[in-house]
Amino acid sequence: MRVVAFVACLAILMAASGPAPSRAQTSGPSYRSASPTTVELAPTPAPPTFYSVSQLGDHLHAIRWELAIVGAAIVAVGIKDWDWGNVSGFQTIEEGWFSKNTRHGGMDKIGHSFSTYVIADLLTDRIRANASDPAGAPITAALVAFGIMGLVETVDGFTGRHRFSREDIVANGVGALFSAFSNSVPGLREKLDWRIMYTPASFERPGITGENGILPPYERQRYIMALKGSGFETLKNTPLRYAELHVGFDARGFEEKERELGYPIERSFYVGLGLNLNEVLFGNGPNPNFARYKDTLPGWAARKTLEYVQVPYTSVYAKSRFSTVRRVETTFED
Structure with a gap:
């Protein structure tokens, strides 16, 4: 896909354009000397438009x-x-x-x-x-x-x-x-992440990936909104800074391999709890981690990746299917 x-x-993009120090400058009033004994305040420039x-x-x-x-x-x-x-x-x-x-x-x-x-x-x-x-x-x-x-x-x-x-x-x-x-x-980006969770397709023998199997029987992609405890001042110094509240959506049974195997059409909402890996690995809490490396290129790349990617098996969910339809054989045109 x-x-x-x-x-x-x-x-x-992340590898090629890693973190760079800000070049934005805030300049105060400028002064110029009119004579050895006179100092004049230069006209204050008009404030820039937004x-x-x-x-x-x-x-x-x-x-x-x-x-x-x-x-x-x-x-x-x-x-x-x-x-x-x-x-x-x-x-x-x-x-x-x-x-x-x-x-x-x-x-x-x-x-x-x-x-x-x-x-x-x-x-x-x-x-x-x-x-x-x-x-x-x-x-x-x-x-x-x-x-x-x-x-x-x-x-x-x-x-x-x-x-x-x-x-x-x-x-x-x-x-x-x-x-x-x-x-x-202000503060919203520290509180809310939008992520994708993806695990590769597993089309194995029945019994391992079947309906009651251990491994997922089809390609898994899920989109998640994660509300992070670490983004709230009242939670920053509590264990809840490592916790996240998740809301997610996925659809199953639509892809070609799923159609071939006869999987039903399902669309589901999820709510759950997740572990904030960015806070665990790079936060400023009392536990030892990699916080001192967070501004290096590898640290920055890891932090940005974890803002957009939900690592599998770091969260638990309750699912609500709002449709389950057994597929009738249909031809899809490319």
Whole structure:
């Protein structure tokens, strides 16, 4: 799926554009000497607007290398896996959202939102680290991420395999807006993570991966919102800083291998508790950990990965299925 390809692109971005000290400067009033005995206060410049075209240009210049890396990675994956080399007339498709007769049960739509969110979130960090005026960084990052994903969708329209989907464009917008919101509201980013949990497919012999088996019988992807205790001042000095409250969604029975094996269509909501691995590994608590390495490139990469990826078996969930439908043999067109 495209989310897997995006994770590879994300890894390249993180490795190539690690943490950098902020170059943003706050300057106070400037003084100049009119004569050896006279000091005049220079006119105070007008306060900058919250967002302007000049800021946009400054931000784009600050992330030029990151944009080049992301663009090159997406083009490489598009040519290799998304059939971008097979050009045809522009085509659109109505894919629907989360209903049982959609191809992926809505997981692809959440994947589009999540991918746009992660790109925007990372670019926000890079703009804040490198721009001379980082004010409005979440706006620039959201616009750029939405533009990148929109361009990807437009190119899809010229391939006979995927086609242009309006639903995907809306989903991209949701991810961009969520990033802008979470990076603009003070304290929200420290409290809330949006993550994907993925474990590889296991199509083994019955008895191991069957309905009552130990291992999962099909590809598992789940999208999770994690509310972190470490983000709340009242919990920072208590054991609850290691705890998280999770809400998640997944869909099963929609993928080709699942159809071949006759798995039912299921869409489920989850609520549960998770372990905050970032706090365990890099927090400032009394227990020994890797906090002193958190600002190194490996430490930064690990912390960012744990913001977007839920490590399997570090949480417990209660599931509520809101539909279980035995599949009638259906032909899906690519």
